[in-house]
Amino acid sequence: MTAIRTSELTKRFGPDVVAVDGLDLRVESGEVFGFLGPNGAGKSTVINLLLDFVRPTAGSATVLGYDSTTEAQQIRQRTGVLPEGASLYERLTGREHLEWVARANDVTIDPIPALERVGLSPEAADRAVGGYSKGMTQRLALAMALVGDPDLLILDEPSSGLDPTGMREFREIVRAEARNGRTVFFSSHVLAEVEAVCDRIGILHEGTLVATGTPADLRAGLDLVGTLEVEVASVPQEVPLETIDGVQRATVQDGTITVSVVDPTAKIEVLTELHERTRVLDVISENASLERLFDTYTATGGDRRSSDDRIGDPSTEVDR
Numbered sequence: 001m002t003a004i005r006t007s008e009l010t011k012r013f014g015p016d017v018v019a020v021d022g023l024d025l026r027v028e029s030g031e032v033f034g035f036l037g038p039n040g041a042g043k044s045t046v047i048n049l050l051l052d053f054v055r056p057t058a059g060s061a062t063v064l065g066y067d068s069t070t071e072a073q074q075i076r077q078r079t080g081v082l083p084e085g086a087s088l089y090e091r092l093t094g095r096e097h098l099e100w101v102a103r104a105n106d107v108t109i110d111p112i113p114a115l116e117r118v119g120l121s122p123e124a125a126d127r128a129v130g131g132y133s134k135g136m137t138q139r140l141a142l143a144m145a146l147v148g149d150p151d152l153l154i155l156d157e158p159s160s161g162l163d164p165t166g167m168r169e170f171r172e173i174v175r176a177e178a179r180n181g182r183t184v185f186f187s188s189h190v191l192a193e194v195e196a197v198c199d200r201i202g203i204l205h206e207g208t209l210v211a212t213g214t215p216a217d218l219r220a221g222l223d224l225v226g227t228l229e230v231e232v233a234s235v236p237q238e239v240p241l242e243t244i245d246g247v248q249r250a251t252v253q254d255g256t257i258t259v260s261v262v263d264p265t266a267k268i269e270v271l272t273e274l275h276e277r278t279r280v281l282d283v284i285s286e287n288a289s290l291e292r293l294f295d296t297y298t299a300t301g302g303d304r305r306s307s308d309d310r311i312g313d314p315s316t317e318v319d320r
């Protein structure tokens, strides 16, 4: 089943601002979908349209099979939302926040397991939220979004303000929720975070989706898929690395040979060639960063494709 589908979804604010521009988006049930875009790309506006907090200028959206404008009530009942910069009531405890959300949603809740599910201890349940760390506050906000076991979880910039450990733990919780069958729509402008947690990514730029696919699909849209750094005891005189299929370039510096590959299987051949000629001391293998794709698609002004990016037409999706 399709959890979210938008068709030509458009939102204008006044005569000059087109926040969402003919968006066609599809998110399948059970996937963690990363909605990635720079500030102002239109991510929050799309979320607001899905939940009927703003009305489209044109086009339509369905969420969990319900129309976003005529059946918003059903959508909200089945959707948990962690809004950007969620602010909580400093004087209320974690337990009171959850009880309040449960009452508002007309469901019953056992606060302790609900808090433990997001990594908050029973001891934290009865402390005022004003004394929570940023990480604890985000966890509580997530627990609030999960009240009523929603089918769809919408997280708008959920990791803002979290330190790297907090971000990692938060990602683990999100993945655990996805394993329980929940669809997660994860909006962020931080590529690494989306890449680490999402099954598929959609890149939004100026209200339009410019690429969608798995992180691997998006990488495959780049010519360069990875690099291999090989530290050797001595650099062999003649290494025909650039003649290996899939090798783009090989350079040597201070006993380290760096090889750019367009086909990951070429890495093994490179290592075999080197192993036959010298002693290999260390190997670092890295996938090409999606950062480059992101930068290319979201660069503002002028031709977004520089001649050496070679990733094809930005309007072409690399969805497979």
Ligand SMILES: Nc1ncnc2c1ncn2[C@@H]1O[C@H](COP(=O)(O)OP(=O)(O)OP(=O)(O)O)[C@@H](O)[C@H]1O
Pocket (backbone or CB within 6 Å): 013, 017, 018, 019, 037, 038, 039, 040, 041, 042, 043, 044, 045, 046, 084, 189
């Ligand atoms: N209520 C509004 N009135 C006028 N313009 C708006 C309104 N809401 C959003 N915009 C504009 O629409 C565009 C998209 O904004 P939006 O907040 O959806 O982007 P975003 O991708 O969520 O950005 P951020 O990551 O900064 O939250 C921006 O140009 C913004 O200024």
